Amino acid sequence: MKQDIERVLITRQEIDQRLDELAKQIYDDIIADSPSCPDNGTPIIPDITLVPILTGSIIFVADLIRRLPLKMQIRVMSVTSYPGTATSTKGASVEAALTRLPERLDGHHVLIIDDILDSGNTLKLVKEIIAKKNPATLRSCMLLRKQRPEALAEACEYIAFDIPDEFVIGYGLDYDDYYRNLPEICTLKPEVYENDL
Template identity: 60%
Template sequence: MQQDIERILIDRHTIANRVREIAEQITADFQEEGTPGLPEITIVPILTGSFMFVADLVRDLPLRMQIRLITVSSYPGTSTESKPAKIGSDLDDLPASLAGSHVLLVDDILDSGQTLRLVSELLSAKNPASLKSCVLLRKKRPAAMQQPVDYVAFDIPDEFVVGYGLDYDDYYRNLPDIVVLKPDVVSQQQEG
């Protein structure tokens, strides 16, 4: 796998430090929501790409929480461009008990903005007390930069990245760093 990497964009140590900073910010913000002490929140991670990020994030949150996983796909197979989001049926299974809850939506990457926008609208319809969003990565492209988001770990160039949960055709998720693949690796797999 190392031979497929063009360069490391964000190393594992920088990621770990930034995740801790985001957790501190989230904790402080949810404490300001008016709930005495540490409030209870519901974390809604969008799988599969956010699984490493959310696992590290929740370990750094000293809050009582429920975690409700949902599946959304906008990068099918070997695609390096965001496609219309496909929502898993698990979003329909989210309980009506989200009404009145403090909800934190967590995603891996903000690219076109369509996934975050769509899921935010669906969660808003469940009448939470508050709904905040958190993304690991936001691409520096107009659609992503215009999409409202409460917490952004990193703004990155408009490049296709993998690692730390993000994949290319279900490979590279296990890389501890966020990396850019060599162009020939991407084109070779798209042709194959």
């Protein structure tokens, strides 16, 4: 597997450090939004509902939630945008069989978590679906954002890393369902995928 890697873009150490920072930022924002207890003025910390987008976000989500000392629910969604050996998005569509959203999210503080923001289609679709369920707040968190106009135009509260507009693998991201288990974020050698273009 390692022989297929062209280069490492983001190391595991860089990911660990950035996730510490990101978790603190998320936690601080939630505390800032929380009402205070009338008796002693301490914040009343709300429950949060995390909505990870399968499958690319699973490693990111697992590492991030262990850094968040909050009471939380996890409600997954499955959205397909890079089927099989595709190296560019083919449009976002929800896979209902793997999606576990309740009918309503009234009063819930929702955080969408996904692996990569490139076309903006997945995030836009998921936001629209969740907004109709009436959450108290709706935020989004991305591991990666590609430096391309569509990605930069889509609002997202938390971005771990901005990257060049390249196809990447590792740390949950795949090519044809492989390479998710790499601990770093990498690019593939062109000969690995060029026959599929």
